[in-house]
Amino acid sequence: MTNRKEKMKDFKDEMSVIFRDYLKNRRIKKNAVQLIVEGKDDPKYYISRFNNLLNIDWNITSVGGKKNVISLKETLERHRLYKKDKCYYFVDKDFDTPVIDKSIYCTPTYSIENFYLFPTTIKDLIIAECGLSNPNLENRHQIIEYIIKDYENNLDYFHKNKKIIKINTVFKFIRFKKIEISSLEKILKIEFKANNLQNIKLKHQSEYKVLRTQNFSEFRSFIRSTEYTNLTSNPLVNFRGKQQILFLKWYLKRLYDNGDLAEKIFHKYQIKVRLENPSMADKVLSNLSSYAHTPLCLKNFLVEINNECNKNIAA
Known part of the structure; x- marks a missing residue:
């Protein structure tokens, strides 16, 4: 079958x-x-x-x-x-x-999915969806800056995760060396456990061991090359979009009614800021398309x- x-x-x-x-x-x-x-x-x-x-x-x-x-x-x-x-x-x-x-x-960028990760996307989203367009809202600009700074810090943390760097490096190596494989998904796969940014799992799939054995020395040379330096110098642009969308979904859930970021904002500014749409993260490519970077x-x-x-x- x-x-x-x-x-x-x-x-x-x-x-x-x-x-x-x-x-x-x-x-x-x-x-x-x-x-x-x-x-x-x-x-x-x-x-x-x-x-x-x-x-x-x-x-x-x-x-x-x-x-x-x-x-x-x-x-x-x-x-x-x-x-x-x-x-x-x-x-x-x-x-x-x-x-x-x-x-x-x-x-x-790697793909159009990367456009969804730009900080301007988050800024436009929270202004439109979290009531932060109201000029009479106290500390409005401070709240916007607080969220953007928090977003950038977490995105940087995500990009510096060794597992995220590894999976993108391996995939770039495969393309750079024109190695024939059936699917990238059969090499390595990223999983978020319990939507926890500190608990990212990297699963070695069926074809990874063969790839590693056959290309070990070439891979070691690759991570000392200009190609590797260029890849890791700008992860927002160069890393695989589908992996970064996982981060974006995690981040949006933090702005839900019971999300930890929504609670932090309330304790700091005594203002309830949250995403009104409880399924915003579920269909992110549709829901955020108008806010994504052009x-x-x-x-x-x-x-x-x-x-x-x-x-x-x-x-």
């Missing part, structure tokens, strides 16, 4: 299927600009940015991964009928070198799409 499921997954990932899915979605707005993104969660971040920054008719399609985005681009550019489609592509940098192509937007490079890319498409219309 497992082999059959794996074969079915492989079949679904074949470009013929991806191409047919693109055509199926294209029929909805065949004359619109086609915007191709990686995963099913990516539209949660991108759609509001497209609505705010694009003044053209557009259509979005998720194709299930960076490799599929690039492959679909190559397929369309070779196709007799569809090579004239106006398409733009959105991918995560991951642990790779940035993709340079005028029709591709590549995040400056980098200047994305804004500029969307402006260029507008300019290019409007120029073609005028012509």
